[in-house]
Amino acid sequence: MTKARVTVIDIAKAAxxxxxxxxxxxxxxxxxxxxxxxxVNAVMRELGYVYxxxxxxxxxxxxxxxxxxxxxxxxxxSFFAELAVGVDMVVQSAGFVQFLSNTGESIDRQREVVASxxxxxxxxxxxxxxxxxxxxxxxxxxxxxxxxxxxVRNLPGAKVSSIVSDNRAGMMSAVKHLAALGHKxxxxxxxxxxxxxxxxxxxxxxSGMEAAGLDYHExxxxxxxxxxxxxxxxxxxxxxxxxxPTAAVCFNDAVAFGVCDGLRARRLEPGADxxxxxxxxxxEAQAAVPALTTVSVDPQGIGRRGAQMLLKQxxxxxAEAETVTTAVRLVVRESCGAGKAAPVxxxxxxxxxxxxx
Amino acid sequence: MTKARVTVIDIAKAAxxxxxxxxxxxxxxxxxxxxxxxxVNAVMRELGYVYxxxxxxxxxxxxxxxxxxxxxxxxxxSFFAELAVGVDMVVQSAGFVQFLSNTGESIDRQREVVASxxxxxxxxxxxxxxxxxxxxxxxxxxxxxxxxxxxVRNLPGAKVSSIVSDNRAGMMSAVKHLAALGHKxxxxxxxxxxxxxxxxxxxxxxSGMEAAGLDYHExxxxxxxxxxxxxxxxxxxxxxxxxxPTAAVCFNDAVAFGVCDGLRARRLEPGADxxxxxxxxxxEAQAAVPALTTVSVDPQGIGRRGAQMLLKQxxxxxAEAETVTTAVRLVVRESCGAGKAAPVxxxxxxxxxxxxx
DNA sequence: GTAATTATTTGGAACGTTCCAATTCTGTCA
DNA sequence: TGACAGAATTGGAACGTTCCAAATAATTAC
Numbered sequence: 060m061t062k063a064r065v066t067v068i069d070i071a072k073a074a075x076x077x078x079x080x081x082x083x084x085x086x087x088x089x090x091x092x093x094x095x096x097x098x099v100n101a102v103m104r105e106l107g108y109v110y111x112x113x114x115x116x117x118x119x120x121x122x123x124x125x126x127x128x129x130x131x132x133x134x135x136x137s138f139f140a141e142l143a144v145g146v147d148m149v150v151q152s153a154g155f156v157q158f159l160s161n162t163g164e165s166i167d168r169q170r171e172v173v174a175s176x177x178x179x180x181x182x183x184x185x186x187x188x189x190x191x192x193x194x195x196x197x198x199x200x201x202x203x204x205x206x207x208x209x210x211v212r213n214l215p216g217a218k219v220s221s222i223v224s225d226n227r228a229g230m231m232s233a234v235k236h237l238a239a240l241g242h243k244x245x246x247x248x249x250x251x252x253x254x255x256x257x258x259x260x261x262x263x264x265x266s267g268m269e270a271a272g273l274d275y276h277e278x279x280x281x282x283x284x285x286x287x288x289x290x291x292x293x294x295x296x297x298x299x300x301x302x303x304p305t306a307a308v309c310f311n312d313a314v315a316f317g318v319c320d321g322l323r324a325r326r327l328e329p330g331a332d333x334x335x336x337x338x339x340x341x342x343e344a345q346a347a348v349p350a351l352t353t354v355s356v357d358p359q360g361i362g363r364r365g366a367q368m369l370l371k372q373x374x375x376x377x378a379e380a381e382t383v384t385t386a387v388r389l390v391v392r393e394s395c396g397a398g399k400a401a402p403v404x405x406x407x408x409x410x411x412x413x414x415x416x
Numbered sequence: 417m418t419k420a421r422v423t424v425i426d427i428a429k430a431a432x433x434x435x436x437x438x439x440x441x442x443x444x445x446x447x448x449x450x451x452x453x454x455x456v457n458a459v460m461r462e463l464g465y466v467y468x469x470x471x472x473x474x475x476x477x478x479x480x481x482x483x484x485x486x487x488x489x490x491x492x493x494s495f496f497a498e499l500a501v502g503v504d505m506v507v508q509s510a511g512f513v514q515f516l517s518n519t520g521e522s523i524d525r526q527r528e529v530v531a532s533x534x535x536x537x538x539x540x541x542x543x544x545x546x547x548x549x550x551x552x553x554x555x556x557x558x559x560x561x562x563x564x565x566x567x568v569r570n571l572p573g574a575k576v577s578s579i580v581s582d583n584r585a586g587m588m589s590a591v592k593h594l595a596a597l598g599h600k601x602x603x604x605x606x607x608x609x610x611x612x613x614x615x616x617x618x619x620x621x622x623s624g625m626e627a628a629g630l631d632y633h634e635x636x637x638x639x640x641x642x643x644x645x646x647x648x649x650x651x652x653x654x655x656x657x658x659x660x661p662t663a664a665v666c667f668n669d670a671v672a673f674g675v676c677d678g679l680r681a682r683r684l685e686p687g688a689d690x691x692x693x694x695x696x697x698x699x700e701a702q703a704a705v706p707a708l709t710t711v712s713v714d715p716q717g718i719g720r721r722g723a724q725m726l727l728k729q730x731x732x733x734x735a736e737a738e739t740v741t742t743a744v745r746l747v748v749r750e751s752c753g754a755g756k757a758a759p760v761x762x763x764x765x766x767x768x769x770x771x772x773x
Numbered sequence: 774g775t776a777a778t779t780a781t782t783t784g785g786a787a788c789g790t791t792c793c794a795a796t797t798c799t800g801t802c803a
Numbered sequence: 804t805g806a807c808a809g810a811a812t813t814g815g816a817a818c819g820t821t822c823c824a825a826a827t828a829a830t831t832a833c
Contacts, residue, residue: 064788064789066788066789066790067789067790068789076812076813077812077813077814078789078790078791078813078814079791079792079812079813079814079815080811080812080813082790082791082792083791083811083812085790085791086791090810090811090812091811091812092810092811092812095811095812107556109531109534109535109560110535110790111474111535111537111788111789111790112535112536112537112790113470113471113473113474113481113536113537113788113789113790114470114474114788114789114790114791114818115789115790115791116470116790116818117468117470117471117474117788117789117790117791117817117818117819117820118789118790118791118792118817118818119790119791119792119818124470126536134497134500134501134504135494135497135498135501135699135716137492137494137497140491140492140494140497141492143491143516143518144491144492144518147491147517147518151517151525151528151529156515156517156529156532156533156536157515157516157517158513158514158515158516159500159514159515159516160504160508160513160514161500161501161504168508171508172508172513174466175513176513177466178466178467178468178469179469179470179483179513180468180469180470199464203466342492342700343699343700359492421818421819423818423819423820424819424820425819433782433783434782434783434784435783435784435819435820435821436782436783436784436785436821436822437781437782437783439820439821439822440781440782440821442820442821443821447780447781447782448781448782449780449781449782452781452782467820468818468819468820469820470818470819470820471788471818471819471820471821472819472820472821473788473820474787474788474789474790474818474819474820474821475787475788475819475820475821475822476788476820476821476822
């Protein structure tokens with residue numbers, strides 16, 4: 060009952076030309092006569108033809124599927140959602156489509172989705188690898204000539220392009236800002252020590268302390284889950300310290316929010332009684348009370364850049380693996396106690412969110 | 417240099433069987449001898465074979481691509497991000513993959529991505545249509561036998577399945593809650609009047625007022641963009657009213673946040689001086705200060721349900737268009753002024769967000 | 774030991790496109 | 804008018820799979 064698919068041959072027959080000509084029209088070749096082209100297009104419209112990319116792709120077995128895969132750990136995290144949107148923007152305007160999957164930080168899931176994407180013939184992959192991803196995991200892909208761009212977290216051993224934000228510089232500027240505000244004991248709270256991102260941010264913290272002429276005390280570095288709950292836990296430990304800190308830089312914004320919660324639970328007002336600075340500048344950061352001073356990393360920009368890099372590699376056929384570090388900037392709001400001072404270095408405005416159903 | 421693709425024929429040759437047998441193994445047919453199967457599988461692993469779904473799909477020209485398309489308006493809105501995650505969960509565990517695209521509320525973009533998805537041979541589509549989507553827009557899809565499930569916003573004329581939350585009941589319970597708290601003049605703030613969702617929520621508001629024995633005053637319904645900015649604008653107008661309201665139900669959480677902002681700008685404390693209730697229960701709702709009382713719609717659940725419905729239709733070959741309305745529940749927090757009273761009807765706990773890079 | 778079953782395996786012929794080499798159709802020029 | 808160039812068109816032959824009907828191998832029944 061459902062009528063058979065309209066194929067290029069049907070078009071050819073109806074337009075009185077050969078299938079080759081129709082194919083030529085499809086690819087916008089300049090070899091075909093203007094009148095014929097018009098005729099063919101008309102017939103296509105009339106019969107409701109839909110291009111079968113699968114078939115085309117089969118013939119021109121190359122990286123021409125125009126599908127690019129995107130894999131993230133946690134889409135519900137607005138950081139990654141924005142990243143995906145950034146990718147989608149450039150990918151879509153280049154005539155590609157996006158295959159998006161969510162690993163939920165599961166390495167098995169990641170393997171599954173990547174395999175599935177491969178079967179579907181993606182022409183490139185952008186991935187924010189799940190924790191503990193093996194650097195060799197993407198080896199087969201690149202061996203098969205499929206460009207891979209790693210974002211957000213870098214994969215030390217892998218010979219793929221990557222684009223990460225400047226965690227070191229970001230954390231350093233956060234620490235320097237707090238030091239300039241007069242703080243001497245500044246804690247580093249949250250994050251899992253086994254990750255590269257943690258290492259980078261911690262390194263930035265140490266450099267910042269040093270640059271400000273402050274001593275580094277191991278007790279002030281308190282690891283915890285990079286989540287709100289982790290933040291609560293970390294600030295608890297920090298406050299229990301003999302000489303308690305007066306300020307903290309946090310592994311990320313979620314931790315920072317948790318720290319604020321923990322402070323309030325102890326009748327301390329974030330901003331006034333204790334300075335806290337986050338990292339990421341997630342959407343909630345500016346809406347929270349007090350608004351969070353944080354290091355803005357522009358996830359959407361990373362997505363766009365990653366996509367551009369990937370497309371470049373796809374078009375080039377073969378490209379060197381390059382590593383890019385994107386700049387970050389400190390956005391001063393209220394939680395650091397800098398008061399209502401106009402935000403410094405605020406740069407471009409953050410797009411206000413729409414919540415429209 | 418890049419060695420040619422390993423095909424089923426290569427496997428056949430290496431394993432000393434015919435390509436047909438390899439194909440049988442691929443599909444897990446029970447016709448093939450256990451020993452042969454093992455042998456073939458071994459060879460496949462050894463040669464690093466990757467299945468070419470495109471080719472397979474070409475042969476068995478049916479709805480067997482195992483790709484399902486997902487189209488949302490605004491991925492950066494956590495509501496839709498969660499929805500997409502819900503879809504991904506069930507879709508992925510059913511062995512399908514997800515094609516996700518973002519229209520950014522642009523109807524042209526929507527047309528583009530849907531067309532592109534069709535070319536790629538999706539076996540089904542889940543869509544939260546952009547505003548002003550024509551009901552006939554998905555006609556060709558269903559005519560071609562591709563099941564479509566519309567979520568969140570319904571499309572009156574279209575003969576497709578849809579799954580929307582119970583906007584009416586949700587808004588009604590919000591109003592009744594405020595009335596029970598003693599409020600008499602309750603406003604309805606935000607939202608664009610030309611949408612079905614707006615109509616439903618407004619209807620719920622009216623029913624709620626009526627049920628509580630309160631009069632409906634047209635002046636208390638103030639439309640505005642369904643965004644934070646819209647909320648600020650709406651509360652401004654509400655407060656300028658002769659007899660100002662003492663409480664408001666908002667079109668959604670974003671509006672509610674804007675209303676809170678607007679209140680504070682006038683030295684009114686949300687919760688204490690003016691009660692506000694949102695709609696959606698986005699992640700930020702519980703983290704905000706004051707925590708937002710809102711109607712929880714469980715976007716992830718909608719995503720899961722939508723995906724299940726779609727898969728059912730795909731498997732059934734042909735399914736009737738059904739419409740499902742999902743239950744919602746009021747989550748009482750602080751912004752309604754119900755104080756620190758333990759949340760009533762809190763149901764299942766909301767998963768705490770992780771922000772882990 | 775042969776016939777009848779049953780269990781495996783196997784060559785093509787599709788599927789809808791693109792590519793290649795070859796063909797036909799225009800004129801144009803001597 | 805015939806030869807020639809360029810423009811436009813065209814039949815196959817791929818691409819990597821699945822399906823079908825048919826062939827072969829293994830087993831059982833008489």
